[in-house]
Amino acid sequence: MIKIQSITKSFGDKLVLNDVTGTFEKGKPNLIIGASGTGKSVLLKCIVGLVKPDHGQVFYDGRDFFAGDRDLKIEVRREIGMLFQGGALFDSKTVEQNVMFPLDVLTRMKAEEKIERVNFCLKRVGLENVNKKMPSEISGGMKKRVGIARAIVNNPNYLFCDEPNSGLDPQTSVLIDDLIQDITQDYDMTTVVVTHDMNSVMGIGEKIMFIYKGRNLWEGNKNDITHSGIQELDDFVFANKVMNSLRDK
Template sequence: MIEVKNLVKSFEDKIILDDVSGIFEQGKTNLIIGASGSGKSVMLKNIVGLYQPDSGQVLYNGRNFVNADRDKKTEIRREIGMLFQGGALFDSKNVEQNVKFPLDVLTDMPEDEKLDRVNFVLKRVKLENTNKRMPSEISGGMQKRVGIARAIVNNSKYLFCDEPNSGLDPRTSIQIDQLLQEITDEYKITTIIVTHDMNSVMEIGEYILFISDKKKLWEGSNEDIMHSGVEALDDFVFANKMMRRFKGMS
C-alpha cells in the first residue's frame, strides 16, 4: 500500500498540487486522472521520488519515502517498477537486454538466473521467443508489453504507469489494460496508473483519484464515477466520451 498525505508541490511559486491525499491499495489498479496540466503526472513523480514535494508524506507500507535517508530510499527504489509513457526502451538493446537491464543494475543475480527470470516475464506478457528482436522490429503494443516485463522483472512490489495507452489503438489499449490488471491481481502489486483514457477508467479503475485545479476533487471506483456529483469530473468524463464517439464516426 502507498499512502500520500497532504502533498504540496510548486514550481517557481506556482502551486501545482495543493494538499492532495490518497490511499493506493495493494492488489488493486489505482488510477490518477485529470485534464492535461492538472498535476497528475507531477503527483506520480513526487510519489516515485523524481520530484521532492514542498511538504507532505509518501508512505510505502508505512515507510516515509520523502524523509528517508539514502539507504532507505535505495531499498524502496529496488521495489519499484516503472512503465514510461513512450515505453522508453533502449533502441540499441534487444528485447532480452531491455528486460534484463534492471537485474543488471540492481542485483548480483547470476547470469543464468537473470535469463530465466527474463524468459519467465516475457512468457507472462505473451512475448515468448522475441528475445533477440530489436524495439524497431516490434509493434507499439509489443513495445509496451516489453516495458511491462521490464517493470516487473525484479519482482516489483510497486508498479507505476504513466499513460500506458498513449499512442495505441483502442483494441491494443484494452489488451494492455487487461494485462496490467491481471498482473496486479496475480502478484498483489500496488499499481498506480496515470491516465486520461476513460476506457481504462471504466474497465480497470478499482480506485480513482481525480485532480483538478491543484486539488483532489473526488475519489472512488469506476462503479461510482458516473454519479459523482462533481461538476469538473462530469465535464472530464463526458468530454472524453464525446471525443471517443467523434473519433469513432470519423
C-alpha cells in the same frame, strides 16, 4: 499500500499540486485521472521520488520515504517497477537486454538466472521468441508489453504506469489494461496508473483519484464516477467519452 499526505509542489510561482492526500490500495489498479496539465504526472513523480514535493509525505507500507535515510530510499526504490509513457525502451538494446537491464543494475544474479527471469516475464506479457529483436522491429503495443515485462522483472511490490495506452489503438489499449490488471492481482502489487482514457477508467478503475487544478477533488471507483455530483468530474467524463467515441470510429 501507498499513502500520500498533503503533497504540495510549485515550480517557480506556479502551484502545481495543492495539498493532495489519498491512498493507493494493494492488489488493485489505482488510477490517477484528470485533464492534461492538471498535475497527474507531477504527482506520480513525487510519489516515486523523481521530484521532491515542497511539503508532504509519501508512505510505502508505513515507511516515510522522504523522511527516511539513504538506505531506506534505496530499499523502497528496489521494490518499484515503472512503465514509462511510450515504453522508454533503449533503442540500442535488444528486447532481452531491455528487460534484463534492472537485473543488471539492481541484482547480483548469475547470467543464466537473468535469462530465465527475462524469459518468464516476456512469456507473462504474451511475448515469446522476440528476445533478439530491436525495439524498432516491434509494434507499439509490443513495446508497451516489453516495458511491462521490464517493470516486473525485479518482482516489485509497487508498479507505476504513466499513460500506458498513449498512442495505442482501442483494441491494443484494452489488452494492455487487462494485462496490468491481471499482473496486479496475480502478484498482489500496489499499482498506480496515470491516465486520461475513460475506456481504462471504466475497464479497470477499481480505485480512482480525480485531480483538478492540482487538487484531489474526488476519489471512488468506476461504478460511482458517473454520478459523483461533482461538475468538474462530470465535464471530464463527458468530454472523454465523446473523444473516445470519435476515436473508436
